[in-house]
Amino acid sequence: MATASAGDSAVSAEPAPARRLLLVIVPALAVGVVSALLLLGVSLLAEQLQDVLWKTLPDALSVGRYSSLWMIVMLTATGLVTGLAIRAVPGRAGPDPATMGLVDPPLAPGVVPGLLVVTVLALAGGVSLGPENPITAANIALAYWAGRRLTPGAPAALWVALAAAGTIGALFGTPVAAALILSETLATRAGPGALWDRLFGPLTAGAAGAVTMTLAAHPTFDLSLPAYPHAHWSDLLSACVIATAGAALGLAAVYAFPHVHRAFRALRHPVLALTAGGLLLGLLGALGGHLTLFKGLEEVKVLAADPDGWSAGEFAVMAVVKTVALLVAATCGFRGGRIFPAVFCGVALGLCAHALAGGVPVALAVTCGVLGVLLAVTRQGWLSLFTAAVLASDMRLLPLLCVATLPAWLLVTGRPQMQLRADGTPLR
Secondary structure, eight states, X not given: OHHHHHHHHHHHHOSOXXXXXXXXXXXXXXXXXXXXXXXXXXXXXXXXXXXXXXIIHHHHTTOXXXXXXXXXXXXXXXXXXXXXXXXXXXXXXXXOGGGOOSSOSOOOGGGHHHHHHHHHHHHHHTOSOBSHHHHHHHHHHHHHHHHHHHXXXXXXXXXXXXXXXXXXXHXXXXXXXXXXXXXXXXXXXXXXXXXXXXXXXXXXXXXXXXHHHHXXXXXXXXXXXXXXXOOOHHHHHXXXXXXXXXXXXXXXXXXHHHHHHHHHHTTOOHXXXXXXXXXXXXXXXXXXXXXXXXXXXXXXXXXXXXXXXXXXXXXXXXXXXXXHHXXXXXXXXXXXXXXXXXXXXXXXXXXXXXXXXXXXXXXXXXXXXXXXXXXXXXXXXXXXXXXHHHHHTOGGGHHHHHHXXXXXXXXXXXXXXXXXXXXXXXXX
């Protein structure tokens, strides 16, 4: 009886009291707002530079904006300049990005300026990477540095969670994404409500980041896909097949990841590796078309606006080219995230499936394609399911997506991840 009483006391004392959670609100709001503003500032700067590189400059030179020649020249130049910048900035813009995940231990604050510079170069230059990884790393570094000085008694992990949640909330425009992702990274404590006690601060930061970004930039992931009519029995099979195909496409890149990384490291110099990577990205852009450049968020809306505008073969080429471009960009040394390019791969694959089998609804094909690719690339089930669902904003698809997750997850679970250890071996 004494043991049971002690256990009951420990469990009842486990959840954080309300007053402790109230103390987190102000720093969480501050971190969330600053995280969103940093993301917004980097995005706007990259967009301005992108206009110069891909509109003003080629127009002044009387060269086609997205001609094969310009794509090859611009991506190669982006690789060269990024390599030189990484060589020059303090801390070499952080560790090898192939060894980094979405939420990692804090970097030294002196690394942040250089990391942001090379991130802007990659985003503006057309590299097939998104802003999520480096912006999250920068926000974590800054929040950790400031938090440890302002409140040295607070747990160090708190600042990591707040910054990650604020950035993720800003990226997706909703705090729900932050809660779902962090629920997979935070260890659950015993006792009723313990997980939500731990998520209270990050969810506040995520809400602050999401609201700030929504008010400032009005982001949306809704692709305005044709409405999904209603479920048929055949849709269950289609959903599972497309999601599994997406997972297979993503896994192909995952298995190639350490080998391609090893090939670039064999060049023994970041400038050479990034220049070679930029040249390859330019050649891939010439092969797949200009829609396969950049992070893919705006380009995927172009595809979704005209699902019948390309043939199944053209959609397949774009899906494969974007996957290879993501693989090259993530292994040669460019700083950037993999979520947005993976979304493009999944959308192109889903539209390919729709073009091959016209009876498969567009919304079902696109969301299942995205679901499968993201499961393989990120290995985060909640993130993959959430991202796929918000692309169509149709609750009628959710049961089918949940079913499609099962075979796709069976395919990817236990496989290597798209992230390497310091020795070059893949994480599992």
